[in-house]
Amino acid sequence: MGLPGTHRMTRSGEYAAVRTKGTARSGRLMTLAFLADESPGAIRFGFTITKRVGNAVHRNKLRRRLREIARHTAPSIQRAGRLVTIPRPIASEATFAEIQSEWQYLVRKLGLLPPAP
RNA sequence: CGUGGAUCCGAAACGACCGCUUGGUGUGGGCAACUGCACUGAGAGGAAAGUCCGAACACCACACGGCAGCGUGCCGUAUGUUAAAUGCGGGCAGCGCGGGCGUAAGCCAGCGUUGACGGAAAGUGUCGCAGAAAAUAUACCACCGGGGAACCACCGCAAGGCGGCGACCCGGCCAGGGUGAAAAGGCGAGGUAAAAGCUCACCGCCCGGACCGCAAGGAACGGGGCAGGAAAAACCCCACGCGGUGCAAGACAUAACAGGGGAAACGGGCCGCCGGUCCGGCCUCUGCAAGCGGCGCAAGUCGCGGGCAGGGAUGACUCCGGGUAUUAGUCGCACCUGGCGCAAGCCGGGAGCCGGGUCGCAAGGCCCGGCUAGAGGAAUGGUCGUUGAUCCGCUGGCAACAGCGGGGGACAAAAUUCGGCUUACGAAGAUCCGCAAAUC
RNA sequence: GGUUCCAUAGUUCAACGGAUAGAACGAGGGUUUCCUAAACUCUAGAUCUGGGUUCGAUUCCCGGUGGAGCUA
8 A cells, every 4th residue: 555544545435525526636747636524634645547547567656656745745734634646647757756746736726735935 | 700590597786765565573552353663574577467278276966867068189209296288209291492213294312391280982051253164064165977958159951960068956075165263183195087094005093901110100012994172260070078166266253953755836056958866945744942831849741832033222344436215234342142144354375495304226206394475446665876788969980999978777567376378578698500411 | 356248431330251341320522502401412431450271351260459248
């Protein structure tokens, strides 16, 4: 899994709820969707990597990079909820720094982090 | 030297920081499930891929009979506990190369290469177009022989005669007919009115076959005028093999009725169908028996009842593309109150490798010990730095190459395990072999 | 993971192993109309890919690619 258990999303119902009820922000490389939880708790992350991205090796690589970014950013996010990341196929060709900066930019647009100084 | 093929090796290296899954030990929390911390070990491939074969293993009733269906298909041998498969050797057939013999048809040996390589004289069906004809060899054109209307020429006064051409009829009849992927033995001679294996020589072919070979098969010799085109990756026939389903198989958590008979109307399973059979249910009988009640001081006896069903609170889980309504199942804890059941939990350790012992001449057999990835919205990683196989650009140089800059490894990731097959794949290296040679 | 199946014009479907691979809708051009629609007419356009069997392959066989269904 790559993330502590409290930060995981494991059921397809959760993904569906976030995509239909949550608010989404799109960038050049990916789309982020967020759904706030009523009760307090930790932020939970999910990743949807479609087969259009490539074969299993490329999908694994991309998911691990996104997971690593989320792992480093998670302590800064105070709100409870569920956040789904859906990258576009071109994201597999981007560098780690490009993915990281866009992901954090989209997270700020969703109001989960204070604006960049 | 170049180039091609096969097999093997190999799958960039090192470091720092931050993480994930999991085994063990210690320790803390919790009733438990579980969870925190510390230390220590393990953590993708040669194809993990495609899912094309096979095996292990598991369950279904240890696996019944027939039909259907599916698979395999030259021979020997080795490896593979068996299988799938692979290696080696051989046979036959096709193609290519050059050579020898022969007037030629053709034959002979050699080298290379290819072959899903049982059967087309068991049966059914197919062979478009073209062509006279496409599988029963018939009709047609043309040819040859006989008869011969009409017409023409000649002779004759005429009747008529003779000759030519010849519709048509009878017979010969497959040698010729520019087609086609394929045309029904070839070639030479004889033969004939013209022809034809009609006859003969040679060659080919078919049948039998001494003998050789483990076998596939080869073959001296003898016989036969020659039938029998192709395709079975068309149906099919023959031989051999196959019970079904796949880890989403399944197992676990003491026990919680047993046996006989009947009916043949029900359900399920063994295989897709039929037969046959098994299990369950139904009816009935016998035995045992929880519980309740009556009688009895008691042992006991009589009757009812009945052999697994019902309800509730809370938390979580299973399931779900979305919505509404409703419901089911499971787990832990607390309940009557245990069990059953269970998709949650847990197991799924099988097979392989290494070492030792022992038996054996050996190949190898047996025993013991150790090692072994176990994830599951799916771990095995992320970032940075150094080095750099190779590549790109620029400059210099005839060239090898040198300098500077850039980029930085191919294909592709376990999902029960193992053996094969197929497909994908960067660089370097190792071994063997071919692109021939020799003889007649 | 396992298992079953499919692939033909832009789309939906045809085609005993033998035409120039056919039809409908769609597309483009033309006729008609003041213009459009409708109608009529013409045209273009395809066998997923690589081998094999066969005289000949969309069809039969074997690899590959892509896609779909079933299975808790």
